[in-house]
Every structure is written in structure tokens, then in C-alpha cells.
Amino acid sequence: DQQVKQNSPSLSVQEGRISILNCDYTNSMFDYFLWYKKYPAEGPTFLISISSIKDKNEDGRFTVFLNKSAKHLSLHIVPSQPGDSAVYFCAARAGGNTPLVFGKGTRLSVIA
Amino acid sequence: DAGVTQSPTHLIKTRGQQVTLRCSPKSGHDTVSWYQQALGQGPQFIFQYYEEEERQRGNFPDRFSGHQFPNYSSELNVNALLLGDSALYLCASSSSPLEAFFGQGTRLTVV
Numbered sequence: 408d409q410q411v412k413q414n415s416p417s418l419s420v421q422e423g424r425i426s427i428l429n430c431d432y433t434n435s436m437f438d439y440f441l442w443y444k445k446y447p448a449e450g451p452t453f454l455i456s457i458s459s460i461k462d463k464n465e466d467g468r469f470t471v472f473l474n475k476s477a478k479h480l481s482l483h484i485v486p487s488q489p490g491d492s493a494v495y496f497c498a499a500r501a502g503g504n505t506p507l508v509f510g511k512g513t514r515l516s517v518i519a
Numbered sequence: 520d521a522g523v524t525q526s527p528t529h530l531i532k533t534r535g536q537q538v539t540l541r542c543s544p545k546s547g548h549d550t551v552s553w554y555q556q557a558l559g560q561g562p563q564f565i566f567q568y569y570e571e572e573e574r575q576r577g578n579f580p581d582r583f584s585g586h587q588f589p590n591y592s593s594e595l596n597v598n599a600l601l602l603g604d605s606a607l608y609l610c611a612s613s614s615s616p617l618e619a620f621f622g623q624g625t626r627l628t629v630v
Contacts, residue, residue, distance in 0.1 A: 411561075439616045450523070450609055450621035451562070458617065496561055503616055504550050506575055509561030 410434045411499050413510035422519045426484040430497030430510055433478065437499040441507065442471060442482045444493045451496055455482070487517045521546075523612050523622035531628045532600050540595045540625045544612030550574075551593040552619070553585060556607040568593050597627075605629045 412431045420426045430440075438459040443451035457464040457471045457480070464471050470483045484491055494514050498507040524543045532538050544551050550569045554562035564577035568587035587593045591612075597604055605628050613619040 441617070441619065443621070448623075448626075450525075450623045453618060453620055456617045498561075498619075500616060504567065504569070504574075504613060505616075506552060506564035506567060506577060507554075507562070507611070507619055508564070509554075511559070511561045 408433075409510075410437075411497055411508050411510040413495075413497055413513050415513050416511070417514040417516070419516045419518060420487045422489055422517055423486045426482075426487045426491065426515055426517065428482045428484075428495050428497075428513050428515065430480050430482075431478060432480075432499050434499070434501060434508070435478070436501040437508075438502050439500045440471070440473060440480050441498045441500075442469075443496045443498060444491075445496060445512070446493050454495075484515075487515075489517050489519050491515060492517045523610055523620050525608075525610050525622035525625050527625060528623065529626045529628075531630060534600055534602060534629055536600050537596065537598045538600060538627060540597075540608050540610075540627070542593045542595070542610030542612075542622060544591050544593070544610075545620050548612035548614045548620070549591050550613050551587060551591065552611045552613070553593070553595045554609040554611065554621075555579075556609060556624070558606075562609055565595070600629045602629050 441456040442454040494512040497510040552567040553565040556562040566576040
């Protein structure tokens with residue numbers, strides 16, 4: 408039973424355009440959501456997070472939107488750059504320092 | 520601040536052997552979690568240590584064990600290695616729910 412789902416295994420976007428990565432979850436106890444970027448042969452790099460008391464969090468080119476009623480979140484990258492090409496993981500936790508539950512990831516390719 | 524560091528970065532072991540992986544958390548972080556990432560999958564939670572105690576455990580067999588030291592560094596031990604244990608092993612440290620920082624991982628290959 409996959410509690411965090413990233414239904415798009417891959418996404419290609421042109422440089423300068425918006426990248427939108429989606430994530431759905433099933434566990435209504437999740438109240439913190441995190442996005443990570445992963446390059447080959449490296450560990451995941453923390454990008455941005457959001458608490459369930461908010462519906463939007465922005466950090467530079469990265470914005471995360473949370474729709475609790477739909478149990479859906481999305482990561483927007485604007486403008487997309489070739490260096491953004493990586494695998495992006497959505498993760499969630501059900502409060503405190505509970506374990507992170509990850510999706511399977513979406514491979515983003517930004518084409519120059 | 521060196522961030523989360525793991526050692527070794529790669530290793531190859533034979534079926535049936537035992538392995539120990541090491542992790543030093545980010546400065547100021549007291550909680551260390553271990554994850555296994557198989558090819559094409561997201562990281563899967565193995566266990567978490569806080570104040571030198573295993574606080575939570577995922578769905579992994581007893582062959583997987585760990586330890587946390589007073590300086591918050593941690594070890595992951597895997598006994599009786601199986602081919603299916605081949606994966607990237609990730610350590611993460613945190614001090615709040617809204618963040619968790621990962622090391623570069625240890626790539627374990629079991630032959």
C-alpha cells in the first residue's frame with residue numbers, strides 16, 4: 408500500500424518554462440511534506456517543505472502548494488534551468504520526528 | 520558545517536557476510552534515521568535513533584540492527600547479507616519535523 412504516490416515517472420520541460428511535479432497521498436495523518444532533489448550517486452538534497460496548516464510555501468524559484476482536501480501537493484519550479492534535471496522525491500510524515508514516507512520519484516529533464 | 524557524512528561510499532560484500540555502515544549527523548542534530556533505497560524506488564525507512572535508543576523501526580528483519588553513540592553518530596549493521604540487500608543506504612539527521620538532511624549514501628553491492 409503506497410501512501411505517497413508520484414504518478415509521473417518522468418517529465419520533460421524546456422528551459423525557462425515552468426516545471427510542475429505532482430504528489431498524492433492517502434494517509435490523512437500526514438501533516439508535514441517535504442520535497443527532495445536527487446542527482447545520481449548523491450544523497451537526496453532537501454528543497455522545500457510545508458506544514459499542513461499552510462497551503463503554499465515559496466523559496467526562490469521553488470513553490471510548493473498543498474491541497475489537503477484533495478490530498479495533493481505540487482512543486483512548481485519557475486523558471487526551470489538545465490541544472491534542475493534530477494529525480495524529485497515527495498515525502499511526508501505524520502507529525503514530530505516520525506519516519507519520512509517517500510514516493511517513487513519523478514525524473515525531471517530540463518532541455519536547453 | 521560538514522553536513523551529514525557517511526562512510527564508506529561504496530563497498531562490495533559476499534552473501535552471508537556482515538557489514539557495518541557509519542553516519543555522522545549534521546551539527547546540532549540529535550536524531551538519526553536510516554533508509555534503504557533500491558533501484559527505481561524511493562527511500563524506505565529502516566529505523567530511527569534518538570538519545571542512543573531505537574525509537575522507531577520500519578518493516579525490516581532483525582538482520583538489520585543499529586546503534587547510536589553519545590556524540591549522536593550512528594551505525595547500521597546488516598548480518599547474513601542477501602543479494603536483495605544490495606541498495607543505496609542513506610542516513611538522515613534532523614532536529615525538527617520540517618527538515619531532514621541526508622548524507623551522500625553508501626552503495627552496498629552483495630555478490
